[in-house]
Structure formats: C-alpha cells, structure tokens
Amino acid sequence: MIEIPQLRTARLRLTALREDHFDAYAHMLADPSSTRHVGDGKPLDRLNAWRSMAMLLGHWMLRGYGMWALERLEDGRFIGRAGLLKPEGWPDLELGWMITPDARGRGYATEAAQTALDWAWRELGAPRVVSLVRPGDTASEKLAARLGGERVDTVEFCAAPAHVYAYHPPVALARSAAG
Numbered sequence: 368m369i370e371i372p373q374l375r376t377a378r379l380r381l382t383a384l385r386e387d388h389f390d391a392y393a394h395m396l397a398d399p400s401s402t403r404h405v406g407d408g409k410p411l412d413r414l415n416a417w418r419s420m421a422m423l424l425g426h427w428m429l430r431g432y433g434m435w436a437l438e439r440l441e442d443g444r445f446i447g448r449a450g451l452l453k454p455e456g457w458p459d460l461e462l463g464w465m466i467t468p469d470a471r472g473r474g475y476a477t478e479a480a481q482t483a484l485d486w487a488w489r490e491l492g493a494p495r496v497v498s499l500v501r502p503g504d505t506a507s508e509k510l511a512a513r514l515g516g517e518r519v520d521t522v523e524f525c526a527a528p529a530h531v532y533a534y535h536p537p538v539a540l541a542r543s544a545a546g
Contacts, residue, residue: 381435
C-alpha cells in the first residue's frame with residue numbers, strides 16, 4: 368500500500384482523503400455549483416460521492432499520485448480537493464481542484480493547485496500537466512492562467528467540450544532534469 372504524502376502551504380494541509388472527510392465531501396458534491404463544470408455536470412448523491420472518494424484513493428494506489436483532501440490549518444476543516452489525475456481514458460496528466468462553496472474566493476484553490484503542480488514537477492518529473500476546463504467556467508480559466516497554463520486546444524471530453532490548459536515545468540527544473 369502506498370503512503371499518500373502530506374503537503375503544507377501557508378494555510379492548508381494537503382492530506383489523504385479519510386472517512387471523517389466524507390460528510391463534507393458528499394455535501395460538496397451534492398452542491399450543483401460544485402459539479403456544474405465537472406463530469407456530466409450533475410450533483411452526486413451520497414452513494415456516488417462515496418464512489419468518487421474511493422476512486423480518488425484508488426488512483427493513488429494504481430498510479431502513485433492523485434487528489435488530496437484540503438484542510439485549513441487554522442481549524443482542520445475540510446474545504447475541498449486538489450491534485451493530479453490520469454484515469455483510464457484521460458488525455459493527459461490533469462491538475463484539478465474543487466473548493467466547497469463557503470471557502471471559495473479566498474485563494475485556497477490557487478494555493479493548493481500550485482502546490483500540487485510543484486509536486487508533479489519535483490516528484491513525478493512530469494514533462495507536462497494539463498487542466499481540462501469546461502467553456503463558461505471562468506473562475507477555473509482564470510486560475511489556470513494564474514498558474515501559468517496556456518490554452519492549447521479544445522477537446523471533446525466526457526461528451527462535452529473542454530479547453531485544455533497546458534503547464535510546463537519551470538525552465539530551471541526542466542534544465543536540471545535534462546542535464
């Protein structure tokens with residue numbers, strides 16, 4: 368069994384999803400504002416939220432990377448998820464994020480996504496990471512741009528269009544990997 372690394376930022380702990388996160392996780396996925404730009408765009412019931420959580424944990428076991436639960440350091444409260452995915456059928460290694468409605472607009476997604484992206488460069492040696500962003504998801508488009516993502520394509524993904532934002536390792540890191 369793989370040990371999921373724990374990362375810290377100034378305000379967040381990126382940690383393994385746990386059963387005690389489930390109620391907050393299920394509540395986030397039941398909220399239409401959380402799911403409208405993800406998958407088929409529909410909220411998930413508790414059974415499918417459980418399946419989602421199990422898939423994210425299983426991804427760590429199969430690939431050695433995945434999504435982290437986001438906890439605020441100040442109170443340990445679950446406020447979302449962020450990390451890396453590449454399930455079967457995905458076009459590339461994807462950086463994704465989702466923040467609970469009451470924690471949005473405070474920079475948590477940027478903080479967590481940048482930490483996950485840095486981890487992808489440092490620990491995985493990833494040559495490229497992408498974010499798949501649905502048209503109309505302006506908050507995610509702005510975040511992808513803040514992280515240095517460049518819109519390079521639009522693809523059909525899960526029966527709907529998705530803009531592909533590509534990230535590349537920092538130049539110094541890319542040079543050290545090549546040398």
